[in-house]
Every structure is written in structure tokens, then in C-alpha cells.
Amino acid sequence: MEALVENPRARLSVVPLKQGVPSSSQTPGQESQQPQQLPTHLENQDVSPPAKILYEILIKASPQEVEAALTATRIKPIPEIVGEVLKLLHESPQAAIKFFRWAGIAQKHAAHSWNLMVDMLGKNRMFEPMWDAIRSMKQEGVLSVATFVLVFGSYCAAGRFNEAVMTFDVMEKYGVQPDIVAVNSLLSAICREDKQTSRALEFFERIKTKIAPDADSFTILLEGWQKEGNVAKAKTTFGEMVIRVGWSPQYRDAYDAFLTTLVNGSQVDETTKFLQVMKGKNCLPGLKFFSSAIDILVKKKDSAHAALLWDIMVGSGLAPNLIMYNAMIGLLCNNNDIDNAFRFLDEMVFYGAFPDSLSYNMIFQCLIKNKRVREAGRFFFEMIKNEWPPTHTNCAAAISMFYDRDDPEMAIEVWEYMIKNCIQPLEESANELLIGLSKMDRLTETKRIMETILDMRINIHESTMEKLKTAFYRKGKSAHDTYDSLERKWKSS
Known part of the structure; x- marks a missing residue:
């Protein structure tokens, strides 16, 4: 916690550059006249000539020469150029710190530049210099919720979840009022990591009495439970969501996550019950959920429940696409339900989905497998007539x-x-x-x-x-x- 408490030494500390950086054998003027190629991973980026010159100096010059070489270019470090260079140096934090100090001598940094620096330091796990930067930002009056969102992400990516939560807790000490955006950003950062939704829920339970959660808060948790396949927790979270924020067609992502968790957990009957309730609230999920659910049931070879969800989907006015039709036809054929496969093939065109080679060949294969000779012969001629050869x-x-x-x-x-x-x-x-x-x-x-x-x-x-x-x-x-x-x-x- 000590690292998060305000320190009177409010300046960005400079970490010494790594040893072994080769010194340039050219003068700054020569260097700008004969620029080297950008690294392969940067070649396709749209980099302005001034940013490219500064970047090349930073990666070639020795620590003793770098500031003089930068100054000799006479390039004014305006915010746009500073932002470009910092993005190029995202994996070279020592060089970025040198450049940031140099650029700050000429004029004050914009909030965007500070945030890029905080993000870069955090992602490189340089947390002490990152907090030095935050303290400097406080003095400059450019701290915002966006800065702390970056810190949440860096700590969680490093597996330091307690420090991410502590960061939220000290926001007010840095003059930034925590709000629902900060809450949801921290929940999202935690849930992005594997099997951490319970940790996110602990924070949620503590903070919800101070800052009222919104639909996004519940959506983040529900998507976390979906990823972890925790049906019981998903039901509890969904129940609380309905009580706190009610029903709305705008909450579709939350509904998709919750229902997908139920389907994955083999609770399709429960899913259909919830769908009936949602239909009454005019909150049925969209095609995304039904497509995902049918894919899950195809993998489980559960044609009965897949057909049940299919009927709810088309009954609600949603038009399945070709991929969904092929998934159902494939499932029915794998279960040797050729009659229903034919039914799906025949009705496709009424929903604007036209059969393709896969549609026909799955059914043809099923007819062959089941030795349905006469139907296979007739279907062969239908295939070639419609120009979809076997x-x-x-x-x-x-x-x-x-x-x-x-x-x-x-x-x-x-x-x-x-x-x-x-x-x-x-x-x-x-x-x-x-x-x-x-x-x-x-x-x-x-x-x-x-x-x-x-x-x-x-x-x-x-x-x-x-x-x-x-x-x-x-x-x-x-x-x-x-x-x-x-x-x-x-x-x-």
C-alpha cells in the first residue's frame, strides 16, 4: 500500500538506460540525413518524418548523447509528435523516459502524453516510476479517471489484483472522484484475467453500497461467469441485475452472456423458461445468442434442444443465416434425422438463406450413409440441377x-x-x-x-x-x- 500513498517527491523518476546500447558514430545531423529502417513490426505504421527521426536517435544514441542529439534536430516536441514517439517506444521504457523528460523541458505535456507514459510504464511493470508519473500529473492538474483505468489494466495483467483494488481506493487522495466508469473499468480488468470473476465480485459487493452499479457492471460479471461456466453464480448475478436495473432491450449483452452460460451448462430447459419471460418483457436476445447457443448444442449433438431454441428464434421474427442453417442441417444429418434435414433445406429460402454446396453435400452424405437409394438418386439430380455438385x-x-x-x-x-x-x-x-x-x-x-x-x-x-x-x-x-x-x-x- 505504501507505493500508492502520495509522495511529496512529485516528479517522473528516470530509470537508467540499459547498458550495452550502441553509441552512434555519426553526428546528429548526419543521423537525420541517413535514417535507418524502422523495426519490422513498425514498418507498416503511419509514422511522421519528425517522429521517425526522434525515434531513430532514441534507439541508437548512447545515454550520454541522446539529449544533445534530440535537441540538435530542432524538432519541436508538440503533443502529436510526443504521442507518436511514445507509441513507438512502448516496449523501450528507458528510452521513453529519456524522451519524455527531454520533451517536457520545452513545454508542458498534454494529458494524453502523460497517459501514454503511465500506460507504457504499467505494461512494462515499472510501477514505481508509474506512480511518480501519476504524482506529477496531479501537480500538473491533468489526472483523470482515464489514467486510473490504465493502472487497473496494468496491475491486473501482472496478476497484482490487490494493488489494482488499492489503486481504486486511493483515487480520491489524488483528487479524482471514483465513479461508475472507474468501477466498471476495474471489474472489466479483473474479469479479463482467467478465473478471477469471484475476485471481481468481492470488489463489487463492497463498492455497490457506495456507487450504484449499472447494467454494464452486471454485464461484465455475467460475461465473467460465462467464461468460467459458473451457472449458479450467473443465476445469482442475473437475479440481482433484474432487481436493481430492471429490464431493457439495451441490456442484450448481459442477456446473451447469461443465457449462453445456461446452455453451456446443459440447462436448456431453464434457458427456454427465461426466454419466455424475456419475450414477455420485449427483451429477447438477438441472433448472436441463438447462433452461439446452436453451435454449443451442435457440439453436444443435442438436436432436440437445438430445434426447440430454433423455433423460439424464428417465432420471434429473427431470420437465421446460412451458417446457422448449415449447422442445424449438419446436426440433424449426424443424428440421421434426414426428414427434418430436408425440412430445413426446403424452408431456407423463405428466410433469405440460400443453400450452398455444404448444405446439399451434408444431406447427400446422410442419404448415402443410411442407404436411401431412391432418395439419393433423386437428390443427386437435384444437386446438379441447382449447380451444387457432390x-x-x-x-x-x-x-x-x-x-x-x-x-x-x-x-x-x-x-x-x-x-x-x-x-x-x-x-x-x-x-x-x-x-x-x-x-x-x-x-x-x-x-x-x-x-x-x-x-x-x-x-x-x-x-x-x-x-x-x-x-x-x-x-x-x-x-x-x-x-x-x-x-x-x-x-x-
Whole structure:
């Protein structure tokens, strides 16, 4: 706590520059005439020529030469240039301190420049110089809530949460009245770090009797509970929010966080109850929540609850997008609920979402997996009519299924479509085609298509050749000779 109590020595302390900084072998004038390239991570930044010159001096000059070299440039350190240079030096705090002192000799720093300095020192965990800067800011009359917000963030990022809270507690001693913006900023800084929402709640419970929380306060906590998956705490916080600030469509982020926590916690029935209440208050969440909730339920393979939330969503007038439709179609197909998958495909256009290749291929794959031969055949033609061709993997699986279910004509139809429309790669489908034909003892056709496949330089697997050999050899000497001829051509190719 001692570091946070006001110190009469109100000036920005200067930390000695690190040893080993190379001295410039050029005079300041020469240096500005032959500037070096900015570091790679700064090359794409829009840096003014004066800021670039000052920055190059600061990173090249020795500690003994730097102030003289800066002065020799005759560049006036106006606030805009000071801000640019400090941003460039964000990871070089010793050089930034040197520059800041030098620039402050010519004119007083603007509040923005001071805040950049405080932020830079805090992020580099130079907390003593940071407080020296804050004390100087108090003397200059430029301290504000924004300054303390930066300090909250630096302390919390460093895992020093107690000091962040102490900083809030001493704001008044520095002449800055803590308000709800400061409260929410500290809550947010704490909750940004992993598994710290309970710590934020401790501060919230203590301060809420002095500074009344607003909807943002509760939103921050609810988003923290969402990140941690704490359903019980989320319910308690949400209940208090409703009592303190009531209902409003403007609190949508809070509602999204709370409901998403429930869905993640497998409390979808509870979610639907809250949704009904929210509907009555005209406070239903937006598409963001429903999209997130459906994604969660897709991962859980929970199509029943996903459909329930879907009906609430469309019933409230929200129009799902293509991504959401594909997520639902994929979930239904994975659960082999092909009839409902078709229903979603058919209704998409009424909500302005038009099916794409993924929509069609998921359903086609499901039809193949469930051996629904006639529907798969009809759907194949629908796909190509709508110019959404099946993937090469689905084509291979379809060819295999059509042969297994005694529909060789449809298998050939798929193969010929692949050839005509260059559905690549062809290897898997070609092998399935040959295996299927041989199983049906259509050896003349097998021979003709195999020769075409070899002429096309498509690889025929060794395992496929073994199956063809078995099929040909059991048909007698003539078929035996036919296979041997094909095998020689296969080996030579």
C-alpha cells in the first residue's frame, strides 16, 4: 500500500538506460540525413518524418548523447509528435523516459502524453516510476479517471489484483472522484484475467453500497461467469441485475452472456423458461445468442434442444443465416434425422438463406450413409440441377452404395458426371466403380472402363486388382486371360 500513498517527491523518476546500447558514430545531423529502417513490426505504421527521426536517435544514441542529439534536430516536441514517439517506444521504457523528460523541458505535456507514459510504464511493470508519473500529473492538474483505468489494466495483467483494488481506493487522495466508469473499468480488468470473476465480485459487493452499479457492471460479471461456466453464480448475478436495473432491450449483452452460460451448462430447459419471460418483457436476445447457443448444442449433438431454441428464434421474427442453417442441417444429418434435414433445406429460402454446396453435400452424405437409394438418386439430380455438385468423396461413397443396392445405372451416372464435369480427384471413385462392376459380374463393362481409367492415368489400387482377379478367375479360362492382359497393362502404366 505504501507505493500508492502520495509522495511529496512529485516528479517522473528516470530509470537508467540499459547498458550495452550502441553509441552512434555519426553526428546528429548526419543521423537525420541517413535514417535507418524502422523495426519490422513498425514498418507498416503511419509514422511522421519528425517522429521517425526522434525515434531513430532514441534507439541508437548512447545515454550520454541522446539529449544533445534530440535537441540538435530542432524538432519541436508538440503533443502529436510526443504521442507518436511514445507509441513507438512502448516496449523501450528507458528510452521513453529519456524522451519524455527531454520533451517536457520545452513545454508542458498534454494529458494524453502523460497517459501514454503511465500506460507504457504499467505494461512494462515499472510501477514505481508509474506512480511518480501519476504524482506529477496531479501537480500538473491533468489526472483523470482515464489514467486510473490504465493502472487497473496494468496491475491486473501482472496478476497484482490487490494493488489494482488499492489503486481504486486511493483515487480520491489524488483528487479524482471514483465513479461508475472507474468501477466498471476495474471489474472489466479483473474479469479479463482467467478465473478471477469471484475476485471481481468481492470488489463489487463492497463498492455497490457506495456507487450504484449499472447494467454494464452486471454485464461484465455475467460475461465473467460465462467464461468460467459458473451457472449458479450467473443465476445469482442475473437475479440481482433484474432487481436493481430492471429490464431493457439495451441490456442484450448481459442477456446473451447469461443465457449462453445456461446452455453451456446443459440447462436448456431453464434457458427456454427465461426466454419466455424475456419475450414477455420485449427483451429477447438477438441472433448472436441463438447462433452461439446452436453451435454449443451442435457440439453436444443435442438436436432436440437445438430445434426447440430454433423455433423460439424464428417465432420471434429473427431470420437465421446460412451458417446457422448449415449447422442445424449438419446436426440433424449426424443424428440421421434426414426428414427434418430436408425440412430445413426446403424452408431456407423463405428466410433469405440460400443453400450452398455444404448444405446439399451434408444431406447427400446422410442419404448415402443410411442407404436411401431412391432418395439419393433423386437428390443427386437435384444437386446438379441447382449447380451444387457432390464432392468427390460423396461421389465415391454413392457409387459404392448404388452397387451394393443393385442400382449400377445410377453408379455409372455418377461416374460419367464426374468425368464430364471434372470432379477431382477421380481415384477413389474409379476404384469403387471397378469393384462394384466386378461384384455384379459385369466383366465386359469392367474391362472397358478399366482400360479407359488406365488411359486416363488414374491409379488403380493393388487391393482393387486383387478383387478383380478373383472376379475374373472364377469365370473360366477366357476371363482369366482377359484379366492377365489387363494386369499387364496396369503394371506397365
